[in-house]
Amino acid sequence: xxxxxxxxxxxxxxxxxxxxxxxxxxxxxxxxxxxxxxxxxxxxxxxxxxxxxxxxxxxxxxxxxxxxxxxxxxxxxxxxxxxxxxxxxxxxxxxxxxxxxxxxxxxxxxxxxxxxxxxxxxxxxxxxxxxxxxxxxxxxxxxxxxxxxxxxxxxxxxxxxxxxxxxxxxxxxxxxxxxxxxxxxxxxxxxxxxxxxxxxxxxxxxxxxxxxxxxxxxxxxxxxxxxxxxxxxxxxxxxxxxxxxxxxxxx
Numbered sequence: 713x714x715x716x717x718x719x720x721x722x723x724x725x726x727x728x729x730x731x732x733x734x735x736x737x738x739x740x741x742x743x744x745x746x747x748x749x750x751x752x753x754x755x756x757x758x759x760x761x762x763x764x765x766x767x768x769x770x771x772x773x774x775x776x777x778x779x780x781x782x783x784x785x786x787x788x789x790x791x792x793x794x795x796x797x798x799x800x801x802x803x804x805x806x807x808x809x810x811x812x813x814x815x816x817x818x819x820x821x822x823x824x825x826x827x828x829x830x831x832x833x834x835x836x837x838x839x840x841x842x843x844x845x846x847x848x849x850x851x852x853x854x855x856x857x858x859x860x861x862x863x864x865x866x867x868x869x870x871x872x873x874x875x876x877x878x879x880x881x882x883x884x885x886x887x888x889x890x891x892x893x894x895x896x897x898x899x900x901x902x903x904x905x906x907x908x909x910x911x912x913x914x915x916x917x918x919x920x921x922x923x924x925x926x927x928x929x930x931x932x933x934x935x936x937x938x939x940x941x942x943x944x945x946x947x948x949x950x951x952x953x954x955x956x957x958x959x960x961x962x963x
Contacts, residue, residue, distance in 0.1 A: 839882040849887045864905015896954040
């Protein structure tokens with residue numbers, strides 16, 4: 713159902729139906745199917761489908777997508793499944809406010825730090841040092857991967873990007889590495905860092921949600937790191953994986 717939903721909307725749009733109307737009809741049919749067959753998790757799993765589908769189809773912007781996802785989750789919790797009450801909603805809201813405030817303070821401090829690095833020309837010194845150490849892009853990317861996997865264990869991705877990218881970007885351009893390729897390498901590194909033992913932030917979230925110890929959660933995560941790291945190696949050293957689609961758009 714999760715796969716068929718976007719495919720049905722896409723097929724209807726290809727046949728001439730309005731994308732918004734097709735989406736609304738598909739959502740109504742989805743609720744009807746859930747009511748008849750009593751699915752356990754289809755509607756919650758549809759959240760990322762609605763997010764990505766809404767942005768790709770132009771129904772809403774990324775910022776509006778966050779609001780749409782929140783409204784969808786509140787509707788499911790309060791109205792459809794009735795598993796959410798006002799007391800739980802208040803508690804979750806306060807936890808969200810605290811988490812968001814912490815992240816924004818980190819982002820603010822990282823922005824100031826990034827400005828100081830640029831103003832004091834630290835980025836130029838780093839570029840000079842890197843180029844004196846190696847002029848081979850593959851060696852530089854290997855070092856970047858190791859650095860970002862380590863940084864990603866301790867820093868929130870937005871803060872890590874604001875701190876690391878201004879420092880590394882001049883060297884990236886000097887070595888002739890495509891910025892789009894480098895950007896995807898950075899993002900994948902930081903996403904893996906969130907799961908990477910011993911201090912990946914997502915590890916603590918998963919342990920709390922699953923009510924497991926950090927050690928058991930880490931052991932469960934380890935097998936999944938193998939395909940993630942393999943994907944990172946492929947993305948790093950086969951640039952066409954990340955550049956093929958953008959090049960098709962600019963043809």
